[in-house]
Amino acid sequence: MEDIKIRNAIISNIEQIMKIEHESFYETVCEDRSVFLDRILTFPDGFLVLEIDGQVSGYISSEIWNYLEEIQENFFDLNHSIGKLHAVTGSELYISSIGILKKHRGKGYGKLLFSELSRRITEKYNILSMILIVSVQWTVAKKIYEKNGFEEVKRIDRFFDDGTNSDVIVMRKFI
Template sequence: MEKVVIRNARKNDINEIMNIEYDSFDEGISESRNAFLNRILTFSDGFLVLEVNSKVSGYISSEIWEYLENIDEKMFDLDHDIKKVHNSNGSELYVSSIGVLKEHRKKGYGNLLFTELIKRITKKYKISSMILTVSEKWNDAIKLYEKNGFKEISRIKEFFEDDECSDGILMRKYI
């Protein structure tokens, strides 16, 4: 039986986090080491890792934003600087990235990370909504988010720099 632990990410987890990132996303979609380090240092409460048998095997990162009805699509840009948008007094949690090593997918770990993040953040911060973006091609991720109460609110044309330049689906959930 696998021993699973979820904890806050630390700077020294960065190599494992980057391995998960490259295992989860193609070039042009994966984010930089620097972006992840800034997320850990700026908002450690919102950056969790999942260990399976003491090995970092998944992560989820987030930021707190001011709620905006009319969303600036540039806020979702890959590798954006968290320091420019994060506000601990904001009311919307932006789930910026989630990844699980291929060998541990289809075991419910993505959902476990997702629900643990929501539980921890809503207990400590005054969050009234959550937002994220997902590729129109990532059916498993879309199902995970819908299962957690997210609904599509709009699309960003050709958001992802993959082979098809697929659209990004913006999804929001009110708490």
């Protein structure tokens, strides 16, 4: 039986987080180490890691934004500074990134991380909605988000520099 723990990320987890990031995403889509460090330092409540048998095996990071009906495409820019939009008094939780080591995928750990982050943040902050982006090519992830109440609200053309310049779908869920 695996020993599972979810806790706030700390600076010393950065190497494991970056390993997961590079294992999870196309190289030109991976965000920079400095971006993850900034997220951990700026909003530790919104950055969780999953430990399996003492090894960091997954992460989820987020920001709190002021809710806007009219979604601005540049809000989702990769490698943006969390300080650009993060406001703890906001009401929308932006899930900025989630990743699980390949050997642990398909076991429900992503859903567990997502659920735990949602629970922690909605208990502590006045969150009324959640927002995220997903590549049109990531059909499995999109289906998971749809099953969890997220709906497509916008598409951003040619967002990812992933060899095909794939579009992304902006999805939102009201709580």
